[in-house]
Amino acid sequence: MITVEALTKSFGSTRVLDGLDHRQAAGETVALIGPSGCGKSTFLRCLNQLETHDTGRITIGDLTLEGGRAATTEQQRQLRLRAGMVFQQFHLFPHRTALENVMEGPLHILREPRAEAEARARDLLAKVDLSARADHLPGQLSGGQQQRVAIARALAMRPQLLLLDEPTSALDPELRDEVRSVLRQLAEEGMTMLVVTHDMQLAREVADQVVFLHQGRVAESGTPEAIFNAPTHERTRDFLRKVRG
Numbered sequence: 001m002i003t004v005e006a007l008t009k010s011f012g013s014t015r016v017l018d019g020l021d022h023r024q025a026a027g028e029t030v031a032l033i034g035p036s037g038c039g040k041s042t043f044l045r046c047l048n049q050l051e052t053h054d055t056g057r058i059t060i061g062d063l064t065l066e067g068g069r070a071a072t073t074e075q076q077r078q079l080r081l082r083a084g085m086v087f088q089q090f091h092l093f094p095h096r097t098a099l100e101n102v103m104e105g106p107l108h109i110l111r112e113p114r115a116e117a118e119a120r121a122r123d124l125l126a127k128v129d130l131s132a133r134a135d136h137l138p139g140q141l142s143g144g145q146q147q148r149v150a151i152a153r154a155l156a157m158r159p160q161l162l163l164l165d166e167p168t169s170a171l172d173p174e175l176r177d178e179v180r181s182v183l184r185q186l187a188e189e190g191m192t193m194l195v196v197t198h199d200m201q202l203a204r205e206v207a208d209q210v211v212f213l214h215q216g217r218v219a220e221s222g223t224p225e226a227i228f229n230a231p232t233h234e235r236t237r238d239f240l241r242k243v244r245g
């Protein structure tokens with residue numbers, strides 16, 4: 001589903017991604033972990049072409065993006081249809097209700113009939129346990145509820161893949177569980193997800209594969225058991241010691 005070969009990306013003279021390789025099968029959930037500044041968000045931003053990578057190749061399904069040239073409008077469109085994004089800060093439309101937020105993409109991008117878009121949005125809100133909040137504005141919802149609306153909104157576009165950048169980081173600890181459980185359910189249903197996270201409990205609960213990024217490349221990857229219980233690289237051990245306090 002995702003193949004990334006020898007990806008590089010610099011900002012000025014700083015090389016942030018430095019020959020990153022990654023392979024992920026359809027239906028697999030990968031947790032991307034690593035110290036602050038190691039390039040995790042930059043990697044996600046290259047995958048959805050919010051940034052153009054300098055060299056290397058990204059393949060998502062049947063779409064190939066070569067480094068050094070900005071994605072064409074058509075490639076951008078293809079990418080938007082394949083990959084849904086979920087952000088740390090939710091990025092919901094503040095003046096639209098939960099239901100309207102979820103319907104927005106299907107109505108205006110997929111041009112689905114309103115009745116169909118609304119029925120599906122209600123199903124998705126039910127799936128993230130928010131049927132009772134369909135008519136609330138984001139400001140009237142807790143962080144955990146807003147993030148679940150954001151996940152429903154991404155799913156409404158019927159993506160083949162979800163890219164999530166620290167989906168639980170902005171949440172109070174007691175609200176993280178409700179988002180983790182939604183993501184766990186999606187993983188069990190076979191959604192392909194790449195989730196950047198500092199939340200090791202989330203990584204442990206949802207990931208088939210944990211990838212540890214260090215200085216812009218993959219230092220180590222493996223099952224959650226292998227990475228968390230028996231990391232082989234000193235860098236991974238250091239990092240885990242720090243995040244565990």
Ligand SMILES: Nc1ncnc2c1ncn2[C@@H]1O[C@H](COP(=O)(O)OP(=O)(O)OP(=O)(O)O)[C@@H](O)[C@H]1O
Pocket residue numbers: 011016034035036037038039040041042043
């Ligand atoms: N648009 C940009 N212009 C210049 N430098 C940037 C830009 N975006 C990111 N960087 C730099 O690239 C490096 C990697 O940033 P990135 O946001 O990918 O890290 P991260 O692993 O997501 O960190 P965190 O865990 O803190 O979110 C950092 O040194 C950052 O300052």
Ligand SMILES: [Mg+2]
Pocket residue numbers: 040041042
């Ligand atoms: Mg980041």
